[in-house]
Amino acid sequence: xxxxxxxxxxxxxxxxxxxxxxxxxxxxxxxxxxxxxxxxxxxxxxxxxxxxxxxxxxxxxxxxxxxxxxxxxxxxxxxxxxx
Numbered sequence: 001x002x003x004x005x006x007x008x009x010x011x012x013x014x015x016x017x018x019x020x021x022x023x024x025x026x027x028x029x030x031x032x033x034x035x036x037x038x039x040x041x042x043x044x045x046x047x048x049x050x051x052x053x054x055x056x057x058x059x060x061x062x063x064x065x066x067x068x069x070x071x072x073x074x075x076x077x078x079x080x081x082x083x
Contacts, residue, residue: 003040006071014067015049025079041076052082 001009007022023044045064052060060082065072072078 003071003075004043007043007045007068007075010067010069010071011045011047011064014063015047015051017047017049017052019046019048021046040074042079043075043077044079044081046081048083057082 004022004024008020011017011020011022024040025042025044026040028042047064052063055063061080064078064080064082068075068078
């Protein structure tokens with residue numbers, strides 16, 4: 001299973017989103033800090049879920065990070081568009 005698949009599975013299980021798009025943007029950061037050469041270091045996540053809608057921006061980010069658990073240690077950067 002790829003890191004992208006793991007992200008999708010965990011966020012789907014945690015929030016049952018109406019919209020979930022996970023884009024691997026690691027290729028844009030090749031050679032930069034945090035690029036470990038795995039091709040799975042930088043992601044952009046767009047998620048829409050009823051459970052997130054009522055939260056503040058900071059609370060949404062914290063909830064997503066909690067749902068991702070140990071993946072936060074394996075991924076260098078996540079750009080998050082949540083609501």
